[in-house]
Amino acid sequence: MLKPLALFVSFLLLGQAADNVQQRLTGRAFGDTPILNDLHELCDGIGGRPTGSPACERAIEWAVAKFKAAGADTVETEAFTVPQQWTPRIADAECVAPERFNLRLAAAPYSLSTTGSIEAPILDAGEGTPEAFEQLGARGRGAIALVASKEMKTLDDLFAEYMRSPAMLAAARKAGVAALLLQSTRPHGLLYRHPLAMANEPMALPAAVVSREQAGRLLRLAARGPVRVRLNLQNRSGGSYESRNVVAEIRGRERPAEVVLLGAHLDSWELGTGAEDNGANSAMVIEAARAIHLLGQRPRRSIRFVLFTGEEQGMFGSAGYVQRHKMEMERHNAVVIFDMGSGRTTGFFLNGREDLRRPLNRALAGIAGLEAADNPIDALDGTDNFDFLLSGVPNLVANQEAAPYLPQYHAESDTVDRVNTRELRANSAIANSLVWWLAEDPERFGRRLNRDEVDKLITDTKLDAQMKAFGQWDDYHAGKRGVR
Numbered sequence: 001m002l003k004p005l006a007l008f009v010s011f012l013l014l015g016q017a018a019d020n021v022q023q024r025l026t027g028r029a030f031g032d033t034p035i036l037n038d039l040h041e042l043c044d045g046i047g048g049r050p051t052g053s054p055a056c057e058r059a060i061e062w063a064v065a066k067f068k069a070a071g072a073d074t075v076e077t078e079a080f081t082v083p084q085q086w087t088p089r090i091a092d093a094e095c096v097a098p099e100r101f102n103l104r105l106a107a108a109p110y111s112l113s114t115t116g117s118i119e120a121p122i123l124d125a126g127e128g129t130p131e132a133f134e135q136l137g138a139r140g141r142g143a144i145a146l147v148a149s150k151e152m153k154t155l156d157d158l159f160a161e162y163m164r165s166p167a168m169l170a171a172a173r174k175a176g177v178a179a180l181l182l183q184s185t186r187p188h189g190l191l192y193r194h195p196l197a198m199a200n201e202p203m204a205l206p207a208a209v210v211s212r213e214q215a216g217r218l219l220r221l222a223a224r225g226p227v228r229v230r231l232n233l234q235n236r237s238g239g240s241y242e243s244r245n246v247v248a249e250i251r252g253r254e255r256p257a258e259v260v261l262l263g264a265h266l267d268s269w270e271l272g273t274g275a276e277d278n279g280a281n282s283a284m285v286i287e288a289a290r291a292i293h294l295l296g297q298r299p300r301r302s303i304r305f306v307l308f309t310g311e312e313q314g315m316f317g318s319a320g321y322v323q324r325h326k327m328e329m330e331r332h333n334a335v336v337i338f339d340m341g342s343g344r345t346t347g348f349f350l351n352g353r354e355d356l357r358r359p360l361n362r363a364l365a366g367i368a369g370l371e372a373a374d375n376p377i378d379a380l381d382g383t384d385n386f387d388f389l390l391s392g393v394p395n396l397v398a399n400q401e402a403a404p405y406l407p408q409y410h411a412e413s414d415t416v417d418r419v420n421t422r423e424l425r426a427n428s429a430i431a432n433s434l435v436w437w438l439a440e441d442p443e444r445f446g447r448r449l450n451r452d453e454v455d456k457l458i459t460d461t462k463l464d465a466q467m468k469a470f471g472q473w474d475d476y477h478a479g480k481r482g483v484r
Ligand SMILES: [Zn+2]
Pocket: 265, 277, 278, 311, 339
């Protein structure tokens, strides 16, 4: 072990003080910081905060005050438009034959309402494939289709759940069913908001997730005889509305026009309190501003700390940010997004950019002890890096272990007590050290890709299939999104 004096001399010899700063930031993250108190204020105090809700507005004002108190040079809110309003009101159902029992269910975001309370036969629609709906034939018209689900255990399972939606919705509409019920992918009666569509693609039928065990019972009953269900789904829907991102900045000392961005989304679904998705990382972004301000030295470039809203509706906040700042995209040297709760960070998704591997390894070398340098090449669609990716901006998403985020995903159980506080502190150390390095390094992290290069990246990483499933392909293809 080095003596303090030897340690001091070795830092002097390094000349480049970035490693020293990374160590100070790491020490702070594991010490006495208000990150857990902030998380408690946001999630227990304000709670679930869907974009456009009064709770989301309170969260935005809370974040503005937090960034100001953290010592950011500027704190702004920046408005953007979400194309469709949707608020759940009533989700009430009961099996009425062959036996009466209540059903627990949660409307899928953008679900239509039923026309009052409807009563209809339940039909087994298999796993929701187009073939299964075709087999319903004339019986499908006016019935309630019940789709079985596998239990969700991995991120791949979750993606499969999303990827089946477009074909399933189209088949359900074609079959003329009155409503679509999906078996919950989580056991023990757990309910969650499962977006079958995003705010820019109206859904055109009532749909809800039903308790896994109750759905299983309905399916077994339906295999032996007629089953009837009364269903009342009432949701408030409306036209477009505005929400706001919160953008705080610590100005760079030498190249203030160049930007390194650390981001997470502040909004959440409301069955739980959005602790893992994504309160933990919202608190982490606020703590990053605080920790870097407290260093008492400015980074070479500016660092922006951004809390997006509109993420759960289809990433409208980050898309709005990219649109608003499009003239500045060339000067966004790096964008780093966290959106997997408090799972251990094992590295960063390179989002199809092999050219970022070497500079990222350099950036993470000073915190090798935190073992966050296993960096997959995969490209992600589904969080706030996406419009930066389309714009050719170097972008990273933290690759985090799936637990505890995944079992609580969008669910009633996404509460503060699920958060792994030790890993949250480690992630905070990693995030702060990484963005400091990226802002301080004399070399630029990566260059901006042109349109042809982004096209090739999308093809090489097979992002096009996801973009089509999430309703993003047409806008990109038409040049309304992404680098020109
Ligand atoms: Zn999220």
